[in-house]
Amino acid sequence: MFIWRSTIAAVSFGYKFLKIASGVFDLDEAEMILAMLGLIDAALVASLIVMVMISGYEIFISRFDEASEADNEVSFIGKLDSGSLKIKVASSIVAISSIHLLQVFLNADKYADSKIMWLTLMHLAFVASAIMLGFLEKLMSVTSKNDLQDKA
Structure with a gap:
């Protein structure tokens, strides 16, 4: 299914x-400018799909660390854990939302003020979610480091 997407x-x-x-x-x-923003938007969506595909494979099927010991071709891929995946997906969503909002602002005369306001509020919600995910991931990494030090 992801291959088709x-x-x-x-x-x-x-x-x-x-x-x-x-x-x-x-x-x-x-x-x-609008056309280039559309291309950037499409590239970000495609990279988001690929990122989810790779991390899904690593989480559910096989770890890339095992393959990277034999040959070092895919060693860069095996660095996506669930926490970093959440941050990268949230960052990609914020970037996609930013580009879409910029396209709307460049065509502001074609949109009602209320729609622009709602799109801006949605974008701010995405930004706030990404910031909170980053904060929680940082908090979890500090907590797990403290737990490892306590066990040692």
């Missing part, structure tokens, strides 16, 4: 890129 994300990115490339000389500056 990542394939769809790649095809969507390719379609957007070709659409922008074909009209690169016809777009004005504001339209080009």
Whole structure:
């Protein structure tokens, strides 16, 4: 299922890129900025899908640490634990939300003020959630280090 989603994300990115490339000389500056923001948004969504795929594989199927002992090709992947995954997913969601909100602000005349307000409040909720997750992860790492020192 994740393979299909990542394939769809790649095809969507390719379609957007070709659409922008074909009209690169016809777009004005504001339209080009919006188009680039759309490409960045698509790339972030695709990287979020890949990150969840890799961490899901490592959590539920096999650890990459075992494979990295034999050959060092995937050693960078095995550094995603559940805490860091939460932080990275939250950061990606905040980045995607930021780009979407920037697109809305650049087209503010096409949106009602109440919709802009709700989108801004949603973005702030994402930011607050990411900050809280980071704080809780930091608190948990300090607590687990203290527990290990107490056992030693």
